[in-house]
Amino acid sequence: MTTSPRIAIDAMGGDEGVRVMVAGAALARHRHESFKFLLVGDEVQIKAALENHPNLRAASEILHTTEVVTGDDKPSQALRKSRGSSMGLAINAVKSGDAAAAVSAGNTGALMAMAKVALRTMPGIDRPALAALLPTLTDTDVVMLDLGANTECDARNLVQFAVMGAAYSRILYNWEKPRVRLLNIGTEEMKGTDSLRFAAQHLRDSPxxxxxxxxxxxxxxxNRGDCDVVVCDGFSGNIALxxxxxxxxxxxxxxxxxFTSSIRSKFGFLVSRPATELLKHHLDPNNHNGAVFLGLNGVIVKSHGSASIEGVANAVKVAARLVEDDITKRIAQDLEQISAKEVIEE
Amino acid sequence: MTTSPRIAIDAMGGDEGVRVMVAGAALARHRHESFKFLLVGDEVQIKAALENHPNLRAASEILHTTEVVTGDDKPSQALRKSRGSSMGLAINAVKSGDAAAAVSAGNTGALMAMAKVALRTMPGIDRPALAALLPTLTDTDVVMLDLGANTECDARNLVQFAVMGAAYSRILYNWEKPRVRLLNIGTEEMKGTDSLRFAAQHLRDSPxxxxxxxxxxxxxxxNRGDCDVVVCDGFSGNIALxxxxxxxxxxxxxxxxxFTSSIRSKFGFLVSRPATELLKHHLDPNNHNGAVFLGLNGVIVKSHGSASIEGVANAVKVAARLVEDDITKRIAQDLEQISAKEVIEE
Incomplete structure (x- = not known):
């Protein structure tokens, strides 16, 4: 094992294949030069893709496999591929300490199930959560979690999600105290479910x-940007997202x-093209790529299945930042603060 | 009481006041000439507003009151104004048979609470639901319910919402069998909560x-327009909306x-103005105005608080259509079909 941190890349996951995953990792490495990579997948394809990226090749090791988790695999089917598939091997590298983080653009449900079984939840966390970045009117993205890992959540889960989301936001933007809110159907204290009200009470009481x-x-x-972290159960979060x-x-x-309804508006559209390109850039999911499974003993980042090279690079950069700033330790520190108290729900 | 149907208008509700409510009713009457109106609110203001609408004046009666439900009134406070406020009197006119429907642009929570207490739910319905129209890429809107009346719902509630939403959609567009779907975090049968799965099973078994x-x-x-009715619990519905x-x-x-970031794009924007006006028109909530409380013994329509004259007219037209096509009877017919079966939830 190397002394510099290493990121395992599931080179076979995603719609765009090995070429895009490898190019994305190479692009990310320009920002994080100290990082090494473990590229997991078909050796022939990976070697061919590395031809164009000598810089990455020098920092990479290849772990060969041809077995892949497909988009159609149910989590239970995927679990049977834990030991052989590129996704499973990338996660296992994190488990064994061979890598500090894993990035995959494959099947989300499968990745979640495998990561949970292999890495287990960190002490003090009952359930991991899926966190993503959403664009806002400001220069920073908002962290939102959970986005579908947990259909139903109690107050205790929500408080833990708040701690994890805040740690993620602090690492991304160096906030000292990110602004955290619970997603609800109104802002008055009596609104929503018991779980939401109890979680709010607990967070209010934990300065x-x-x-x-x-x-x-x-x-x-x-999306307004006046909040840094939005916390919710996985059902509501998935509906909102x-x-x-x-x-x-x-x-x-x-x-x-x-804009295509008349010749006049087509002309107008062409003239204002730079403006609409700006809009497209701001809404492009590749610029906000990198959903993270928080609460596990290890860093697992999910890249969009259809992410571009830039998108994959952003997901790899997220993984690198979370490793550099030790997200697990940050979450653990906050958990110590709340472990003294009990989150009680009637 | 007149033989032609009458709609009670809470003339005092909404941000825009009596003038807009009266002008909206007058505009709607062009489409529904047989309808009469009961205008509830401050007589002096209503009479002044009617000056410009002799056509409406001839078909209207005024019920004078100066008491109003404010936007800040909690439902419990509003209930104390049931007998005196413009909102309360409009609802009571429906209860007594003095009007066939009521339209208000006032406080939603108050309107819901008052209507529920005064009119009660119709036979076979456990809980009323709030339904609204959302724009789609096609020419027709999608009906969505519940949007906040019920934070938590069981399978039985969801099945009843489906019946009510389908009846509403049939009246709006004369569909024989509107396409109905349950909002969930995936389309596979095992996705979501027990309530959703049981409701889906029951609806599948009820051709x-x-x-x-x-x-x-x-x-x-x-918003794609490949579904006519979206059914959900009030929490998810509110989050989605x-x-x-x-x-x-x-x-x-x-x-x-x-578009305002450069002179070039400003120029382009001006040239393509008709196109962006079309977009604005399509997204304008006034064109989809008229949320309905379904499942009560009487028709109650909520107009947006900030609706324009056209918006109020659309809400009044919705009320008129629901009265003309007897929504309550349509819902009752479908309920008879399902009353033979039991919606069972574990």
Missing amino acids: ELHMAFQGFIEADKI KSIEGAARFVTDLLRRA | ELHMAFQGFIEADKI KSIEGAARFVTDLLRRA
């Missing part, structure tokens, strides 16, 4: 945590239709 | 209902910023 808890947030405010994605696509579809 | 049940829908597909509103505003904010 020692590394966050500024600011109560509830409604879903129409998520997909609603936002769908509505953004809906508006841009309408826009495209509007 | 006699006036709907084409098509399983689950994910939140990113709501507000996420969509927030994301649409986010994208248009980014767009405005992009």
Whole structure:
């Protein structure tokens, strides 16, 4: 094992294949030169892809396998591929200490199930959560979790998610106390479910945590940028995330239709192209790529299945930052603060 | 009491006041000439507003009161104003048979609480639901319910919401069997909560209902227009609706910023103005105005607080259509079909 930190890359996951995963890792390495890589997948394809990236090749080792987890594999099927597949081997490298983090663009459910079984949840965390970055009107993204790992959550889960999300946001932006809110259907104290109310009470009563808890947030405010971390159960989080994605696509579809409805507007569109490119850039999921499974004994980052080279590079950079700044330790420190108290739910 | 149907208008509710409510009713009456109106609120203001609408004045009666439910009134406070406020009197007119429907642009929580207490749920319905219309890429809107009346729902509630939403969609667009889906975090049968799975099972097993049940829908597909009715609990529905509103505003904010970022793009924007006006028209909530409380013994329509004259007119038209086509009877017919079976949840 090397002394510099190493990131395992599931080179076979994702729609775009080995070439994009390898190119993404190479691009990320420009920012994080001390990092080494373990490229997991078909040796022939990986070697061919490395031809164009001598810089990455010098810092990489290849772990050969041809078995892959497909997009159709159910979590239970994927678990049977833990020992042989590129995804499973990348996760196992984290487990054995051969790598400090793993990045995969494969099947989310499979990755979640395998990572949970192999790495287990860290002390003090009952359930891991899936966190992602959403764009805002400001220069920083908002961290949102959980996004689907846990359909139903109690107050204790939500408090732990808040601690994990705050640690992630602190590492991304060096905030001292990120502004944290719980997603709810109103901002008054009596709104929502018992779990939400109890979690809010507990977070309000815990000023020692590394966050500024600011109560509830409604879903129409998520993208405004006046909050750094939005905490929710996996069902609501998935509904909110997909609603936002769908509505953004809906508006841009309408826009495209509007702009192609007449010769005059087509001309206008061409003239204002730089402006619409800016919009496209801001909404491009590749610029916010890198969902993270928080709460495990190890760093696991999920890249979008259809991510571009830049998208993969962003996911790898997220993994590198989480390793450099030791997310697990940061979460553990906050958990110590709250372990003295009990999160009680009726 | 008159023989032609009458709609009670809470003339004092909403941010825009009596003038807009009266002008909206007058505009709606052009489409529904047989309807009469009961205008509830301050007689002096209503009479002044009617000066400009002789056509409406001839078809209206005024019920005078100066007491109003404010936006800050909690439901419990509003209930104490049931007998005296413009909102309360409009609802009571429906209860007594003095009007067939009531339209208010006031406080949603108050309207819901008052309507529930005064009108009670119709036979076979356990809980009323709030349904709204959302724009799609097609020419028709999608009906979505519940949007916040019920934080937690069981399978039985969801099945009843499906029946009510389908009846609403049939009346709006004359569908024979509107396409109905349950909002979930995946489309596979095992996804989501027990309530969702049991509700789906029951709807699948009930081909006699006036709907084409098509399983689950994910939140990113709501606005696509390949589904006519989206059914969910009030918590998820509120999260989805507000996420969509927030994301649409986010994208248009980014767009405005992009278009004003350079002289070149400002020029392009001016040239393509008709196209962006089309977009604005499509996203304008006034064109989809008129949320409905379904499942009560009477028709109650909620207009947006900040609706324009056209917006209020759309809400009044919705009320008129629901009265003309007897929504309550349609729901009752479908309920008879399912009353023979039991919706069982473990």
